[in-house]
Amino acid sequence: MARENGGTRDSGRVERDRDARDGERLGRDRDARDGEWARHWRYPGVPGLDLLRARYVRHEFARHSHEGFVIGAVRRGIEDVIVPEGTVRARRGSVVMINPEVPHAARAGAPEGWSYATLYPSARLIADIAEETTTLRGTAGFAETIVSDEETARLVRAVHRAAEEGNALAADSLLRIAMTRLLRRYGGSLPVRTPPAAGARSAARARDVLLERMAAPPSLAELATELDARPFTLLRAFKAAYGMPPHTWLTDARVRAARRLLERGVPPAEAAVAVGFTDQPHLNRHFTRIVGVPPGAYQRERAAGR
Template sequence: MAETAGPGEWARYWQYAELPDLDLLRARYVRHAFPRHSHEGYVLGTISHGVEDVGLPGGTVHAGPGTVVMINPEVPHTARAGVPEGWVYATLYPSAQVINDIAADTTSLRGTVGFTETGVVDLYAARLIGEVHRAAEEGNALAADSLLRVMVTRLLTRHGGALPTPGPRAAGARDAARARAVLESRMAGPPTLEALATELGTSPFALLRAFKKQYGMPPHTWLTDARVRRARRMLDAGTAPAVAAAEVGFTDQPHLNRHFTRIVGVPPGAYQRERARTYKTGPEPPE
């Protein structure tokens, strides 16, 4: 287990080599709170003890034991303890490819699929999420893959649908997309909001409003999230945390550590050690 900073908290964020498009997190958090962020893939999690409050665009999901939380790609959200004792949970982060391949194989859903509910009580699906973790930790690739497919199929069948296809973009949405492209290309030295708005031919307030409407968070919050995402990819490739911090625009490694831990749930060093150990030696043996 990788220890987090808070007393009584622990977390392990890792990847099973036999299922490379799936990240896994098991953790207990008490004081830790996830700031607004989003994921490139899906989030499927379940709570075994305590309560997690998940803040989503449509409101807050109070997730207790037996609840399955389903979050689609790029949906901004927060998470924090809903009770003083915090929460214990197991979460799976399958890529878009994994979910859409399973949907094409086992359901009638087509196109880019997603989940129409964000929090449902489903004891069987919750148990399956835990069993995927257990199988991966025991090095049982056949079971982990099979259980994952059964669980995803169940959730898609009961709560799945095709995600809406984006229509023509309004001027504000186009400006937001252009601003995002600029921030991605100049991550280590981004412009001020005023300079960015001037470059795009709009006003700072109009750009701020359009960006938040399009991506669910203001540009500076989105940029921090994007920096952490890029740092994760660099850590996966073996880049040292201090080098990754400088490359993505954090002032130093402690700056990366703080934001990475808040968003991912574990420090970058612990994250990288788990990835390296998983890829080089396979999963840990059963206890």
Template sequence: MREQARFWRHPAVPEVDLLKARYVTHRFTRHVHEGYAIGVILEGVEEFDYRGTLNRAAAGQVVAVNPEHEHTGQAGEPGGWAYRMLYPSIDTLSSLAAELRLPPGTPHFPSQVLTDPDLARLLTSAHAATEHGNDLAASTLIRTAFARLLRRHAIPRPAVELPASGDLAVRRAVEVLHESLIDPPSLDDLARAVQARPFPLLRAFKAATGLPPHAYLTQLRVRHARRLLEAGVRPAQVAAEVGFTDQAHLNRHFKRIVGVPPAAYQRTAGTYKTPEIGSHTL
């Protein structure tokens, strides 16, 4: 079976990215999302490590990944898995939770694999509506699906502050990495810049962000690359502007985090084109 994927947005739900894919050998490297990752497994089994816990999601189950929580993704059986994924922003679900008059706080999903057939069917229908439905159907079904997800499976979670020990150094280190996409410092130089020792900084950084500094930097580069691709910048130029050595380097890391290559992402992200599953072979 070929690996196939399509990434797009619908104009009626601009704060929600959409992915429809089948993966067999593809593996998502450890990464985080700025928003949520909500999906329905259509076939097979997806296996993913979520903050040190191994999860398995089978056909008919729902996956719920919280923002900025590190996780992986790979096949849980030889045939791989197929799924529909929705990536709503934090503001999208927080605003909806407020409209529903749910308890205040950022929505948080304590369980990452949900067995809820009604919700799975509704999420699948909502996702399909962005392919085949009109603006009203797409926006209505997605909001209805997210409302059910929030009411049944979310709890409020206040903003989590960084640990008191080393938090200032971590905050400064994050700022340095944001400013150093092209020419990042070594761990020793980063530690000196924030007046910390390398290994204590490494431990504190990973505890606060879920990723070591080098992986966090790759995540930043890919996020910036997405914005440039959406603006129409050519992938080769994007690679240079975000600090990757060449386009192949960008392709490798981009696909491991986003699930599709940069050129495929650029063709559809930010525009609505009725996607056909299998229209892009990985």
């Protein structure tokens, strides 16, 4: 009998039906042609945690990074996750773990796309759990990017169900059980990032300039002149330090800044201009490719969770 991700054709149909129900129940951003849907939200019952549950087919995540951690569990299909070491294929039963500030992108690894549940615990939350439940020293993180661990993948999905049901006790408990399991099995002390000495100071200064002048940044040549560096040398040093060239890093930084403004209730059109995007459609395009939902849907979920 034909199998898909360890199940029969009937189980595959059950998964598709469940995806459809979730799309109707949760989907704030849906594409009727592909059945894509996504919900990115913050559950107030568990401080320091964002959640994303979605089904994507054509959607591709642009290269970006997060201030906190990313813990994802695919329920159906295949997700290709592009990390600095290469591409990993996430299937049902696998758990993807991405440490803070690690550049990554993602896309469908199969024609049917993928559906998954992702947790975004803050660095502080993971540090607190690691301090209480492990013997890890320094800054705790994960030594593996992807593992096959169906039991923990189920726990990740269970955190979502508990949060969606408004069960703070269960959501918090399941989150801590899942993170403790991952830290004990696959955790390690994160190395201090030390980019090559040559150009490291220029890269850090360039980052500060881009943050300060986010709405009207200089060109690479202007930036290099200002920092008394050569353009290609600065480009290479910046990528070595932050994992992305300056223009990609700046887009990610603008989206992060837009998220903070949206969470404060600033209208998307105003947030777009404030962080340096041309207009709201320009923000929509980049925001959706990095966060997974449009800024309007993101803001509505934040307002509903207050």
